[in-house]
Amino acid sequence: MAPVGVWLFWLPMAPSTSFVTILAREGTNRALTERSQDASADRFPAMLKAGIVGLPNVGKSTLFNALVANAQAQAANFPFCTIEPNVGTVSVPDARLEQLTDLSKSAETIPTRMEFVDIAGLVKGASQGEGLGNKFLANIREVDAIVHVVRCFEDDDVIHVSGSVGPVRDAEVINLELGLSDLAQIEKRRERLKKQMRTSKEAQTEDAALERIQAVLEGGGAARSVELSDEEALMIKPLGLLTAKPIIYATNVSEDDLAAGNGFCEDVVALAAKEGAETVRISAQVEAELVELGEEERKDYLDGLGVEEGGLKSLIRATYRLLGLRTYFTTGEKETRAWTFRAGMTAPQAAGVIHTDFERGFIRAQTIGCEKLLEAGSLVEARNKGWLRSEGKEYEVEEGDVMEFLFNV
């Protein structure tokens, strides 16, 4: 059957149109519009996941539940916020979305999302099968980044598995288990490579890289601190080394310490700095309470604590960046929407995030930086000033770009 080609001619980016409305107006393309939304949902599993790990009773589930409850409250138009009891998609907070919504007088505002997984039950000895042991480690192997929650709050009512609060010691217990699991993985792999090495140069290269990682792990370090060539990195990727995953520490404090932190937080910041990792201060309990409050009460409560938020937003944003994720926007009267792409993606690849047809049939993109558009005040003004750019297939999309795609299917 001959493919039925539908040409979408270049439509100037009028303030009242986004490409989605353009599609909807072309009667024949209704189905495409609908499919495009389905397809973006299909792509969701490919979306990156962050795993929340830590010792028992440090506040992981409290944090996870607050993340999910917030997502549900903010984005009622996503019915499937919780995929499984311990997997949730959350909206990525972004002030620019509201600004663009105002600019375009959009009927709807749709944030972009990412996934968090509450990974329960790591205890000392997990790499030897203690507790949930290997199941826990397998769960971590599937995530793209680790949010390591450490307890920096004192509360006699909440039992501490080690008997006292000591976040650096706690973090080291977890990191040791992850390291031991990686070591076991590497030993198995190197055993297998032994035979292949006699005849295969690749096997030799991989083994040499693993030997370097092994030495670092045996010294108490993490695989992520080992410099690898692109070739080596690609070779060891299938191993899914846990300590190679990017990590962020979340110091969970009581409400009184949210504004200024405490000595425990400082210790964790020092530990993280040694590893080149970031730290975000949160209060899981404050976030859990905020979920229950109305807008006014929230503000009063936060004002009383001397903070602007309980740390949840900062944590989501920091994790999003840690995963190498970036945002571009589409905006029009129908909706203003944020889309996730990976740093370094070209315009056709970024278009493919919305729908594979957009990538396949990509012709050109019309774009302007979000700040620039807000400065102009409207798309018409931006056009008059000559600030809208026409970009081709080679264009690398930048953080905050407002995009409109011209394509042909």
Ligand SMILES: Nc1nc2c(ncn2[C@@H]2O[C@H](COP(=O)(O)OP(=O)(O)O)[C@@H](O)[C@H]2O)c(=O)[nH]1
């Ligand atoms: N005082 C205080 N208690 C907290 C805080 N975060 C969590 N908790 C409590 O600690 C207990 C364990 O929390 P949970 O989130 O289940 O920990 P998980 O085992 O790491 O998932 C619960 O009773 C929580 O209410 C906090 O910031 N301050």
Ligand SMILES: [Mg+2]
């Ligand atoms: Mg839990």
